[in-house]
Amino acid sequence: MQAPAISTRFTRIFGCRYPILLPGMSWISNPELVASVSNAGGVGILATGPLTAEETRDSIRKIRSLTDQPFGIGATLLMPGAKENAKVALDEQVPIINVSLGKATWIADGLAQYGGKMIATVTNQKHALGALEAGADALMVTGHEAAAHGGDVTSLVLIPSFRKHFPDTPILAAGGFATGQGLAGALSLGADGVAMGSRMAVTRESPLAEATKLAIVSSDESETLFGSKFDGIPARVLKTPKSQQAMDRRPSFPVVAHRAFQAALKMGIPLWKVLPGLLTQFEKMFIIAQFGAATEAIQAATVNGDLENGVQFVGQCQGLIDDIPMVNDLVQRIVSEARQAHEDQATFYGEDEAMPQNIRSM
């Protein structure tokens, strides 16, 4: 017995039952978790960052074997291999492609040919304008409280500001959401749905290492760090002695480059893709290299549960995460909580009545 649908512009355009999205998180948003979220009535996005084109194709087919519901893949366009993965997704006619950090007109055009939809992840209005020009069907707006790569502005301000500036665009609010109260709050602020990364990562179906799930459950909202020295882009991570150290100093370029090559090798990205960039587009490649260099630490925490040597991306909403439920149970709970939060508010907006007098007359 499923809770009734929550119907917004997002669910109507993207064909899902509830306005809840699993974003692509490397080594977490795998075919099984994606299918679980889509089967539960949300939308799962496959993380393709660590995947070769062939692995992306296999993963898409795996998802299709597990669900007939809408799903998508993520493409972080700045990163090597992302374009190849997006091409595979278009070839496989994947319903949704979630792009970030790059222009994607060709992806929107490719999607349009078979009725697929593009979601662009953005943190500010300038990038949003670019994404809409490129043909994005919805914006995933990432607030300061988000795991990994949010900007400085918090979701509470970013959502209504985007609603004001882009009234005709479906907006998914990302960053800070882990409960149905949060979903109801996001809808009040003008969002059409929410993305829940950290919350979905701490579920039974999630491949996140058990030790790391438990660390998140036992940490509160103040136990994250935010800064740009970890992977070169402002990022939020779980607070540990190791992450504190990683945030305090930016590694030297040779160290970054060396690790980036290693990471590229591990990810099956040929060195000839990395090297020319290092010589011709230094600043961009430095970011990519630093990003790649962080790979090892993220993988250690996410895949192996090693928080002594690893670093885990997580949002401030970890303070609201207290358990490790099944995805479907979690989605049902969130939907019930949102409905309840809405119903509870009805009592606040009653007909007018005599005012309370307890401290007025002093």
Next chain:
Amino acid sequence: MQAPAISTRFTRIFGCRYPILLPGMSWISNPELVASVSNAGGVGILATGPLTAEETRDSIRKIRSLTDQPFGIGATLLMPGAKENAKVALDEQVPIINVSLGKATWIADGLAQYGGKMIATVTNQKHALGALEAGADALMVTGHEAAAHGGDVTSLVLIPSFRKHFPDTPILAAGGFATGQGLAGALSLGADGVAMGSRMAVTRESPLAEATKLAIVSSDESETLFGSKFDGIPARVLKTPKSQQAMDRRPSFPVVAHRAFQAALKMGIPLWKVLPGLLTQFEKMFIIAQFGAATEAIQAATVNGDLENGVQFVGQCQGLIDDIPMVNDLVQRIVSEARQAHEDQATFYGEDEAMPQNIRSM
């Protein structure tokens, strides 16, 4: 014709019509603005930071001549003169005292003798526990997006976390709120009301300098700075060349001390109150001195509208502030927007229906 009341635990305990509070902001929350907010159905809090005990007494009497509605005074207990001002407020039987940065059992006890109430401003759970032990009747929970002194955790996460940990305590959400959609969102997240500082500062009745009001109206949500080098405590200010410079470097101790003495003199605080502290409680006094040293810059921006030499505290919600309305019109608009946001959501939670099919079958 006033919009119907919004009735929450906050309005019932504090005796107001709408769950909206004007926090005490130095040189802004003066008797006229306080009375305007209280008369509009919210609760105004007088800023006593720049006031001597006698000025506080005069201001309280002035407020009483302008309104018969509930109001309060603010007491930042770390600052010199705050205790004297709180004593005056108790003596005058002010309905509400809003304390911050210090233990206040004696204030709660004093208030209890005549039925007054204490609101404690906090940014984390540890301080909240202390405030509740001291006898606080409500918590004002300040998120990262707030003007001046928020912590690292954003309102979106802080509110539901506090609601979870302190289910029996009325919570006022501060930081990020400027609209009725925000009020509805806060209520969904578990707050009993909101504080709106920046929004109330940009009203016709507000004494904030006109040039600074216009600067806030024309700035967006990304144009603030947050850091601890300005006044010694993590603070959010309007982004200007001057504030960038003030945030980049912490002034030396002699400079801070000299400016603190000057500020103390201007504020009518005798030097004998400042000097012993400098000798016996160095760290605490350094913060106070740096805090005091910032006074000049704040006053220049807030009172004189001088953003070349001055620094203005402001929240990220400035991106949602587009006009300079009368306080009563603003409050009525916020209340209508909140009710509308709630009504709009009803359409999302309809009875179950056939699912949309547009992209499912791919």
